[in-house]
Amino acid sequence: MIKEFGVLPDGTAVQEITLRKGALEASILTLGAIIRDLKVDGQTVVLGFEDLQSYLDHSSYFGVIAGRCANRIAGGRVTVDGTDYQLDLNENGRHHLHGGSGGFSHRVWQIEQDDKASVLLKLVSEDGEMGYPGRVEAMARYTLTGTGALRLKMTATTDRTTPVNLTQHAYFNLDGSDSILDHTLEIAAESYLPVDEDLIPTGEIRKVAWTPYDFRDGRKLRRKPGEEAVVYDHNFCLADAPREAVEFAAALEDGAGERRMEVWTSEPGLQLFDAPRMAIPVPGLGGKRYGPHAGLCLEAQRWPDSVHHDGFTQVLLRPSETYSHVTEFRFS
Numbered sequence: 001m002i003k004e005f006g007v008l009p010d011g012t013a014v015q016e017i018t019l020r021k022g023a024l025e026a027s028i029l030t031l032g033a034i035i036r037d038l039k040v041d042g043q044t045v046v047l048g049f050e051d052l053q054s055y056l057d058h059s060s061y062f063g064v065i066a067g068r069c070a071n072r073i074a075g076g077r078v079t080v081d082g083t084d085y086q087l088d089l090n091e092n093g094r095h096h097l098h099g100g101s102g103g104f105s106h107r108v109w110q111i112e113q114d115d116k117a118s119v120l121l122k123l124v125s126e127d128g129e130m131g132y133p134g135r136v137e138a139m140a141r142y143t144l145t146g147t148g149a150l151r152l153k154m155t156a157t158t159d160r161t162t163p164v165n166l167t168q169h170a171y172f173n174l175d176g177s178d179s180i181l182d183h184t185l186e187i188a189a190e191s192y193l194p195v196d197e198d199l200i201p202t203g204e205i206r207k208v209a210w211t212p213y214d215f216r217d218g219r220k221l222r223r224k225p226g227e228e229a230v231v232y233d234h235n236f237c238l239a240d241a242p243r244e245a246v247e248f249a250a251a252l253e254d255g256a257g258e259r260r261m262e263v264w265t266s267e268p269g270l271q272l273f274d275a276p277r278m279a280i281p282v283p284g285l286g287g288k289r290y291g292p293h294a295g296l297c298l299e300a301q302r303w304p305d306s307v308h309h310d311g312f313t314q315v316l317l318r319p320s321e322t323y324s325h326v327t328e329f330r331f332s
Contacts, residue, residue, distance in 0.1 A: 002114065005029055005036075006052025012108050014052055021117040021144035024331070031055065032064035032105040033121050033140050035170050037285055038150060040259065040331045047171040047295040048285045058280050061169040064105035065140055065154070066098035068125055068132050069315060070167040071235070071271060071304035073097075074200045078307050080133055080161050080316065087131035095198060100130035104138065104166070118143040127160065134160030136317075149330040156323035164317040165302040166325055167267075171275065171295030174261060175254035176286075179293040180274065182255035186218035187270060188248055189236035193303065199233050201305045201312075208236075218251065221274055221296065232274045232296075235303050239268040241313055242302070246326050250298050263298050265327040268313045271299035300327040 005016040014031045027037040027048075034055070036048045048062055049055050055062070076087035076096035088100030098105060109121035118141060125136040138156040145151055154166045173180050192213045193201040208214040212223070212230045223230055238249055246264040253260045263270070273296065280290040288294075306312035317323045 002111070005031075008052075008056075008108070014108060015111065017111065017114055017119045019117050019119060019142065019144050022146060023148060024144045024150065026142065026144060026150055028119055028121075028142055029055075030109050030111065030121065032107065033109045033123075035063035035142075035150075035168070038170070043174075043259070044176065044285050045172055045174050045259070045261070045331075047173060047290055050283070050285060054282050058282055060275070060278065060280075061098060061105055063168075063170045065166055066169050066299075067104035067138065067164065067166040068099045068130065068136055069096075069163040069165045070098050070169075070299065070301050071165065072198075072200055073163075074198075074305055074308055076131070078132075078163060080163075083133070085131050085133055092198070095200065098169070102130055105169070109140070112139070132162050134158040134162035136162060136164065138166065145328075147330070148332060149328045151326070151328045154323070154325040156317060157319075158317050159319055161316055161318045163307055163315045164323045165306070165315045166323070167271070167299040167301040168327060169297055169299055171297055172252060172261065173295040174252060174259045175256065176288070177255060178291065180296050181222040181293050182220055183296070184218050184220050184253040184257070185215050185272075185296075186251040187215040187236050187272065188250065189216070189238050189270065191237040193235045193237065195234060201235065201303070201309065203309050203311075205237060205311065215250075221293070231276065232272045235269045235271050235301070237268070237303065238265075238270055241268055242266050242324070243268070246328055249300065252296075252298070260332045262330040262332075263300065263327065264330060265300035265325075267300040267302065267325055267327065269301045269303045271297065271301055271304070273297040273299070300325070
């Protein structure tokens, strides 16, 4: 089902597509290809808003597809085939974040196909947008599967070499509690990327063992005594390069252990962010107020700031290639 969700200040209509299959119901917006709502057996498991204006005024990338290059690029500087490019500096005026102030998350995608359980969206990013070289055509298909999963497949092509790194930026909360700190999280990663004071990777690849970033055996997100200052806004290293098929990346369980979500992805990285400073001044879905740790993101991606680190995963897409990314959120 498709209906109008609202109209942008420039007069562009934003549509909402509702998908249903089995125990799952998803609401997708053409603005930013946003997952506005996702219900499992009637329980909303993501953060979102009931109206368009709240997304324009208060959304912290709630449910968007971030791109052309997700996460952070230090100084917004990129060198491609010997040519330097300055990207939009939309984070503290110093760095480039999630594709810039007019990135994929801020654009209206076009509906190419839809049925009861699937929708295919398309976006064209012209040469020079946000400072990036090349014209990029991106496609994103959301599908509810018969096995209780929301599957997202993204592809992109370009006419000039350019960085491409797309991610889904939903904030998850599996039980509607005020905080996800008592959710249990497992991440199948042996290493993570330490960051500096601006949350830019330092270039080091560090083992998670004996650190607060070790989620291999599953544990609650609530900080242990002495770890109150630990921030979770880091990339976990699942692999050195994208995989041919999806593999297990993470599992999240609600505080009572009654609902479980697994993340399976082809991507080599997973960004954990648990929103410690969230303070949304307007109601969210169902009138819920979103404060600190109201939800967490598990962003499957290529490693952040890869354009500046030879040992990180490749993010440059060339005209002869097709970018491909598949992530599944499996519920039980």
